[in-house]
Amino acid sequence: MTTHRLAARDLTLGYEDRIVVRDLDLEVPAGRVTVVVGPNACGKSTLLRSLGRLLKPVSGSVLLDGAALRDLPTREIARRIGVLPQSPVPPEGITVADLVARGRQPYQRWWQQWSDEDEDVVADAMRRTDVVELADRYVDELSGGQRQRVWIAMALAQGTGILLLDEPTTFLDIAHQVEVLDLVRELNVTRERTVVAVLHDLNQACRYADHLIAMRDGSIVAQGAPAEIVTADLVRDVFGLACVVIPCPVTGAPMVVPGQPREAG
Template identity: 65%
Template sequence: MSTDPKATTTTEDAMPVDPLPTTTEPAADPDLRATGLRLSYDNRVVVDGLDLAVPPGRITAIVGANACGKSTLLRALARLLAPREGTVHLDGRTLQSIPTRELAQRLGILPQGPVTPEGLTVLDLVNRGRSPHQTWWRQWSKADEQAVHEALAATDMTDLADRPVDELSGGQRQRAWIAMAVAQGTPVLLLDEPTTYLDLAHQIDVLDLITDLNRRENRTVVMVLHDLNQACRYADHIVAMKSGRIVAEGPPAEVITAETVQDVFDLTCRITLDPVSDTPMVIPMGRHHQDVRAKTAS
């Protein structure tokens, strides 16, 4: 399998997704924080007055109901959306002050529903993850080759490397994009619903992979998740959002309570311990089952 990088160039303005090979030295803990963020689309304010310090070297999951501002916050952390007010800093520098190529070497983003150019193969896509590391004096190297090889293997995409991405299933496409992120090798990785389109087995595989990257390479991970039980099992730190604000954050056991779930999701639930991970497990009640319990009690 050849990893000719000739078809892998990207514009410096495109923010690649962030990955990393297992052969790199552990990165110094990055300091990513937002202060006084006010984010909007046109005149519609989505996030207002938000402060967040991302725990370095940890996995943070952002949870909340639809349209609460989760993905908007992630876009601002990746410099894909300029704040109307407030700032985002990485290692003491505002994101706007960091040159694009340098930022792409430090921070990667996998957005929702990324669009793949027609005819691009999986290998071409994963190779593009290495483009921030290329310059006119530093071309494709054995380290790049190894990073791509390991990214394909880690995401179980090696056998599909020569397939066009637009011919893959939704789950396979998602794994291809995650492989690109793995190959990029950045200290900070931002993932917007990385388990979208995946069946349950591949959801767990992807979350295990993300955990491996964090534990083995000390990568700081911030991801938006919808599944609260997966967030509790895989995240060290949970940020719960409602109406563009953070209503609770901290370890899963402190954040995911019946009261918080009721407040954030308007959902009645019970909280028990996950028998596998000893983390909180949310058991939704639902109107039907509440009615059944009420009838049984009477």
């Protein structure tokens, strides 16, 4: 898999007349898992959406291998960047195998609807995400964890070097959260895939990120390896939370434990 470079230059983002992110510069480390964290409404999802051209910048640009996204055909981008939005909607009544196969859309034409490569890549994506047994089930009837695996399979079938995930663990219980994040980690290790994910849970972010980006009010406050940047001061600064940071007993990654709970009564 060829590695692609994704970067942002002077990026200003917003909706209607509200600016959410201002003059942001970013270099996404190639072949690494980057996790973006920050309080609600800090602009982390907005940033991810613009990296995946789901949102047009107000000014500045997102560069893919040096070319601005706005100058590239969306289909061409779809062969290099896969995006899993926060709450994707499947076509009604679609089966798992069909949905995963839709990931091949960027490679298909009206007269080229299915190739051997399509078949191989879809089979591989389904195997890696462990959804082969679900192939003939309807997506509507799956549990949250299964459905999320299917969406990831579709994004994998796109065969892109870059994968952007917007809160992929929301609505999942802790076992499924770990399962999904382990999968993401594994995709990166074995495939040298570049992953950028927005996560809510700071401890999960520390556990899975090679590169952590902490955002507040639309700007990057700190970035780097979790072990190097996550301190009680940073958490207070970014989230306004008093806490203690200790090494995780399992991975050794920084673990954030909030301060004394308020007394009952």
